Amino acid sequence: MIHVLLIIFLITLFYMSIANRLMTYIKVLSLQGVLLFFVVFLQLSEIDPINLSLILLETIIFKSLAVPLFLSYLLKRNHITREAEPFLPNFVSLVITTSIVVINLLIVTMIKDDHLDKIFFVVALSTLFFGLYLIATRRKIITHVMGYMVIENGVFVLSLAIGNEMPVLVNLGIMLDIFASVLILGIFMNKIGDVFKDIDVDQLSNLKDY
Amino acid sequence: MVILYLLGSFLLILSLFFSRSKYFVYGLLGVFLVLQCVFTMYAFQHGGNTEATYFTYDPLGLILLVTLTIVAIPAAIHSYIYIESHQESPRSRSIYLTALILLITSIGAAYLSNHIAVTWIFTEVTTLSASALIYHHRNKLALEGTWKYVFICAISITFIFIGILFLSLSLQHAGSDNLSYANLLQKSNELNPVWLQMAFLFIFTGFTAKLGLVPMFTAGIDAKDTAPAPAGALFSTVLMNLGFIGIFRFYLVIANTPLLHWAKLVVGTAAFLSLFVATVYMLKVKNIKRMFAYSGIEHMGLVMLGVVAGGIGYYAAILHVVLHAFVKSSLFFQYNQLYRVFQSKSIQHIGNYFKYNPTGAIVLLLGFFSSAAMPPSGLFVSEFLIFRSIFATGQIALLVAVLLLLTMIIWAFGKNIFQVLFVPTEHFEEREIPSTSGWESLTQYILLALAVYVGFNPPAALVEMIQHSVSLFPH
Numbered sequence: 120m121i122h123v124l125l126i127i128f129l130i131t132l133f134y135m136s137i138a139n140r141l142m143t144y145i146k147v148l149s150l151q152g153v154l155l156f157f158v159v160f161l162q163l164s165e166i167d168p169i170n171l172s173l174i175l176l177e178t179i180i181f182k183s184l185a186v187p188l189f190l191s192y193l194l195k196r197n198h199i200t201r202e203a204e205p206f207l208p209n210f211v212s213l214v215i216t217t218s219i220v221v222i223n224l225l226i227v228t229m230i231k232d233d234h235l236d237k238i239f240f241v242v243a244l245s246t247l248f249f250g251l252y253l254i255a256t257r258r259k260i261i262t263h264v265m266g267y268m269v270i271e272n273g274v275f276v277l278s279l280a281i282g283n284e285m286p287v288l289v290n291l292g293i294m295l296d297i298f299a300s301v302l303i304l305g306i307f308m309n310k311i312g313d314v315f316k317d318i319d320v321d322q323l324s325n326l327k328d329y
Numbered sequence: 330m331v332i333l334y335l336l337g338s339f340l341l342i343l344s345l346f347f348s349r350s351k352y353f354v355y356g357l358l359g360v361f362l363v364l365q366c367v368f369t370m371y372a373f374q375h376g377g378n379t380e381a382t383y384f385t386y387d388p389l390g391l392i393l394l395v396t397l398t399i400v401a402i403p404a405a406i407h408s409y410i411y412i413e414s415h416q417e418s419p420r421s422r423s424i425y426l427t428a429l430i431l432l433i434t435s436i437g438a439a440y441l442s443n444h445i446a447v448t449w450i451f452t453e454v455t456t457l458s459a460s461a462l463i464y465h466h467r468n469k470l471a472l473e474g475t476w477k478y479v480f481i482c483a484i485s486i487t488f489i490f491i492g493i494l495f496l497s498l499s500l501q502h503a504g505s506d507n508l509s510y511a512n513l514l515q516k517s518n519e520l521n522p523v524w525l526q527m528a529f530l531f532i533f534t535g536f537t538a539k540l541g542l543v544p545m546f547t548a549g550i551d552a553k554d555t556a557p558a559p560a561g562a563l564f565s566t567v568l569m570n571l572g573f574i575g576i577f578r579f580y581l582v583i584a585n586t587p588l589l590h591w592a593k594l595v596v597g598t599a600a601f602l603s604l605f606v607a608t609v610y611m612l613k614v615k616n617i618k619r620m621f622a623y624s625g626i627e628h629m630g631l632v633m634l635g636v637v638a639g640g641i642g643y644y645a646a647i648l649h650v651v652l653h654a655f656v657k658s659s660l661f662f663q664y665n666q667l668y669r670v671f672q673s674k675s676i677q678h679i680g681n682y683f684k685y686n687p688t689g690a691i692v693l694l695l696g697f698f699s700s701a702a703m704p705p706s707g708l709f710v711s712e713f714l715i716f717r718s719i720f721a722t723g724q725i726a727l728l729v730a731v732l733l734l735l736t737m738i739i740w741a742f743g744k745n746i747f748q749v750l751f752v753p754t755e756h757f758e759e760r761e762i763p764s765t766s767g768w769e770s771l772t773q774y775i776l777l778a779l780a781v782y783v784g785f786n787p788p789a790a791l792v793e794m795i796q797h798s799v800s801l802f803p804h
Contacts, residue, residue: 230523235498247491251484260476267483274487277494285497285506291446295490298453299483302460306479323473326551327616
């Protein structure tokens with residue numbers, strides 16, 4: 120069951136790579152939060168209940184409700200146009216995403232380690248690199264934020280792989296999640312939207328060497 | 330004591346954040362400096378002790394903590410001058426000082442932590458406080474710098490976390506789950522090499538955002554450019570040293586495994602590329618603050634080359650980060666006086682500085698000589714030792730390439746500095762130049778003199794501490 124959920128998680132990445140509207144991105148992020156909720160529920164069976172419920176709360180409330188709601192609020196408040204405006208055509212995007220997944224699959228199968236669940240690593244690393252790819256190829260600043268959220272989800276999956284042995288690291292990961300998201304979204308919320316009206320990365324090129 | 334220090338700083342931060350009275354705020358800043366000095370002295374006297382499980386007063390941490398305290402005092406003085414000359418609102422003054430104290434405290438705690446996750450947490454805190462400092466001016470440029478800095482640092486902090494996850498996997502093979510540096514060192518032979526390689530790649534990449542090496546150096550440059558100069562001085566010295574200590578402690582672990590040669594290749598490539606990038610930008614940069622920042626990248630590239638070369642290079646690298654902190658901070662402290670005269674960062678609009686403020690001009694001149702590592706600069710000693718260590722490894726081609734790049738850097742740096750000091754500029758119209766008291770340059774002279782003194786006549790305690798901290802490297 121965990122594997123099914125993780126593979127659905129992987130499929131959401133493909134969907135995201137060809138999605139056109141920002142609202143779709145937000146919905147996918149929310150879906151990823153829900154998927155992570157169930158993965159946590161099934162995977163971390165060995166840790167103590169209080170800690171487990173904390174982690175579950177983080178996935179369901181923070182990842183799949185608070186952040187998506189906040190992002191869609193930002194979209195409305197700053198009147199951001201609904202297209203994601205990728206630099207590359209969707210077909211190329213899909214090919215690149217596929218190759219990211221395949222390369223990670225090859226890398227992970229090369230690792231000889233018996234008592235580890237390799238699907239976790241394939242999904243986590245693919246999500247991580249897909250997030251970086253998303254940041255690099257979308258024009259709007261808010262898609263950078265979404266790319267970062269995707270990266271955080273990937274890191275979260277990675278931390279779940281070893282969560283039973285080291286629950287502390289999962290908690291640290293949650294701390295990172297909340298801290299970085301609040302910092303990034305806070306700056307975005309307060310300032311970027313007000314100062315840069317049509318929020319494109321092209322506008323962030325005033326800091327120069329000459 | 331470390332708990333007291335953190336608690337005391339926390340209380341000071343809280344009361345600073347909410348107070349608006351001028352004398353009270355500066356009083357609190359003074360109290361913090363006293364606390365910082367007392368803590369440093371206490372740590373120095375209790376070298377080797379472990380407190381609160383996660384903090385050890387080990388030699389390397391102590392050396393950098395002393396450096397931090399020495400740089401923090403002039404940073405506070407210049408922050409005072411900066412705020413008073415800009416007629417800041419009480420609120421922005423409070424936020425600035427709060428962020429400054431938070432930055433210094435978290436850097437200090439990160440130096441002393443003996444556990445990789447604790448170092449990571451305090452690195453996060455430095456990102457938070459640094460972003461508040463970068464955003465101080467609250468204009469479009471500051472916002473752009475802050476956004477870039479926060480975003481790149483968030484990604485690099487995530488990378489460090491991924492590295493820690495891989496490290497814990499690697500450690501599971503050794504049948505342990507204690508991520509303290511001492512335990513990692515002890516178990517270094519049993520770590521799983523594949524996971525360790527992944528961990529090193531991610532942790533190294535993550536810390537380069539603080540250290541200022543390729544690939545994550547860009548955010549730091551923008552930060553040093555847009556932040557007020559006293560904060561920029563901290564970013565380009567003690568915050569870079571935080572990146573150094575993060576990489577160095579983990580490199581020490583990996584140096585005791587069969588992966589040493591591979592790690593040398595990774596770090597060496599990044600260091601050489603940083604030197605190359607620094608050269609390219611130094612040749613075309615026209616913004617004097619960014620030029621200082623790129624010069625920092627060059628120095629950190631040299632430091633990491635020293636670490637990679639090994640032998641005397643370990644010693645030289647640590648000496649170099651200390652001396653670089655003194656020299657580079659003095660250049661940044663001087664910058665505000667320069668700006669007050671010319672009201673511009675662009676070298677095209679600055680010229681003939683000797684005419685307007687000879688005391689400050691001499692600081693720039695001496696700072697240039699020191700930074701270019703010409704004798705009698707203290708950096709000459711450490712750079713010479715780094716070159717010697719590279720020579721000892723037999724990498725003559727690398728040495729020649731590095732020296733060529735350095736020649737270009739010194740030429741570009743010198744050309745720009747001499748333009749600033751001696752060549753009259755057409756764009757500058759003579760007006761009422763605000764007079765600058767020579768006393769404002771005093772701290773810079775002290776720092777530069779300290780760099781010379783420590784370089785040529787290092788105190789026995791310092792030499793002993795550096796040797797102790799590199800004694801765990803395989804010979």
